[in-house]
Amino acid sequence: NLEYARDEMKKYADIHRRPSPSYKPGDKVMLSTENIKSRRPKAKWSDKRMGPFMIVKEAHPEIMVDGHEEFVIEKFLDWKPTRGNAIQFLVKWLGYDDPKENSWMHEGYLEECGTHLEDFFKRCPEARDYFENRTRVPPKKKRRARS
Known part of the structure; x- marks a missing residue:
């Protein structure tokens, strides 16, 4: 049916x-x-x-789109959970030494950084535990206002 x-x-x-x-x-x-x-x-x-x-x-x-600068990750510094059990990582960029230039990046944007991620998980095993054992929660649908 x-x-x-x-x-x-x-x-x-x-x-x-x-x-x-x-x-x-x-x-x-x-x-x-x-x-x-x-x-x-x-x-x-x-x-x-x-x-x-x-x-x-x-x-x-x-x-590759011209005019867009590509940034290279030097290492991950920290992590934090976000809504829906996603994770954000604090990224230190190669060639940018000022701590103000570090940025929080959602895990979905960090596809090609396996070696940096493995190094970070060795330094921070609780992040690996959270990363591997979490259950993904789908985002809630927005409710429409009645008219």
């Missing part, structure tokens, strides 16, 4: 869905200006899209 209901819901939801467009070199596309700063006095007067731009070549699916 549940499988039938799920299939019916999927069938009706898929009526309005379209497959993602695939682009190839030579195609022309319009770009959203949602994250681009405009020189217009009001954001609502800005164009929603810019272009058309011609696709020159296909890029690798994982690309």
Whole structure:
């Protein structure tokens, strides 16, 4: 019964869905200006899209965005639990010696730092115990106000 209901819901939801467009070199596309700063006095007067731009070549699916500085972790200094049994780590960044430049980072942003994490867990075994034995609590849904 549940499988039938799920299939019916999927069938009706898929009526309005379209497959993602695939682009190839030579195609022309319009770009959203949602994250681009405009020189217009009001954001609502800005164009929603810019272009058309011609696709020159296909890029690798994982690309590095120019203009964004990449920070390297030197080591973890401390940890604290947060809502939903998540963890934040106090990070010391490589090349930044001022303690004011250390920052608290959510565990979800620290994907490629396994060796630093292992070193920290050796220095702080209670953090490892909490990290491995916690139960994840999903965030509560926001309730709508009645009108």
